[in-house]
Every structure is written in C-alpha cells, then in structure tokens.
Amino acid sequence: ALLVVALLWYGIIWFFSDEPDQFNVVNRALENAGAMDASDLVRGYVTTNTLLEVSETLLNKRGGYISNDILPPFIFMDNMPSWEFGVLVQIRDLAKAFRNDFARSQSQSTENPSLSEAEPKFNFDNDSWILPSSEGEYQKGIEYLIKYQKALSTNDPNAQFFARADNLAAWLSIVQKRLGSISQGLSASVGQVRINTDLAGDAEATSSAGAPGLVEDKTSWMEIDNRFYEARGHAWALIHFLRAVEADFSDV
Secondary structure, three states: OHHHHHHHHHHHHHHHOOOOOOOOHHHHHHHHHOOOOHHHOOOOHHHHHHHHHHHHHHHHOOOOOOOOOOOOOHHHOOHHHHHHHHHHHHHHHHHHHHHHHHOOOOOOOOOOHHHHHHHHHHOOOOOOOOOOOHHHHHHHHHHHHHHHHHHHHOOOOOOOOOOOHHHHHHHHHHHHHHHHHHHHHHHOOOOEEEEOOOOOOOOOOOOOOOOOOEEEEOOOOOOHHHHHHHHHHHHHHHHHHHHHHHHHOOOO
C-alpha cells in the first residue's frame, strides 16, 4: 500500500512538474486582437499581450500556481516553484519597465494609472497562501494590464507605448543584470575561485564591507537543482519577451 501511495505521489509530482510549451507571441497577439496581420496591431500590443500571456500561464498552467501550496504532494515539490519564481521575476521586471519606461514619454510625464496599479501587484510575496493569496494579487495585476491593453488598442491618448531606443535600453540593462546573476549562480554549482571584479578595477572605488582580492563561490548541493530550474523559468519567460519586443521595436 505504501509503495502504491509513493508511486502515485511520484506520478502526480512528475505530471505537475512539466513546464509549459512555448508559444508564438505574434500569432497569440493576432488571435487575441482578432487581427489578420501584424501591421494591423497597434504599437506595443504584442509586448503587452505577451506579458499577459506569460502571467496567465504562470497561474493557469498544469497544476496552477504551486509556490504557495501547503498541502502534499505540492509542498514537497521544489523544482516547479523555483521555475515559477524565475518566470515571476521576469514578469516583475517587464511590468516595471512598462510603468516607468515603455508607457511614458519622458521622466517627468504622468504614469498610466492601470500600469501603476499592476506593477505592485506582481511584487507581492510569491508564497502567500491566504489573506491575500499570491494568485489573487497576481490576478489583480493581470486585470489592470488588460485595462491598459484595451485602452492601448483603442488609441486612448492616456494609454501610450513609446518604442524608443532609450526605453528598450533601460529594460535590457535590467535583463543583463539578471542574466549575470543567473550565470554566476549556475557557475557556482561546481565551485570557483575568481578574482574580485566588484570595483571594476577602479583604484579609487570602495565598498561598505571591503573587497577581498579573491572570491570563492559555491552553491550548496541542496540548492543546485533550485538554481537550475529558476534559470529555466527566467529563460522561458525571457525568450517570449525578447521575441515580443523584437516585433514592437522592429523599427528602432
């Protein structure tokens, strides 16, 4: 009987640990907008729709959102919650880019009200089970994004998307830092001793805690798989976001 239960739990864990398939961001945007050609879409629609699709996939994939589950067998799963966190971080970064850059003409311009409501919702704790739940807050963020998307598609002057090089560069700078951190975490799985480059070779630069000449990085063996699946989550979300901005920033 115990063997049957163990096999059943293993099967459930395996079933709900399957990562979602990738999707075509332009085709999904066309389908959602009811358009026939990408030229019929308003600028920014593909990126907005992709952010929505990735966010909805996070909540509605097979097994739903499990990072905050407290019941077995989900509480014993750590690979999928790590994957979910990687996706969530990318959602947070892009939502912030929408609020601060993509939807604003300049630094002194007014924020879009829907985006200013959406962005904090995605920054809610990722493991809150109830009152409020993580899924509930993220769903509210999705609903605010839908409001922005609808206003954008109807050419509402209060809902803009500015495909400018500086806006794109601001988001890519965040992506670069995320990828650097992920790369270091994965490299540390085998342990490494490296020269400290934190001060970038600046002889006059200082740090609050000092800067040793050599730094040893080593990820605990119990955390290696978590780092790996978190990196997969980052990559899954990011490949969709990059394809989306490629469509919306094609002329930049």
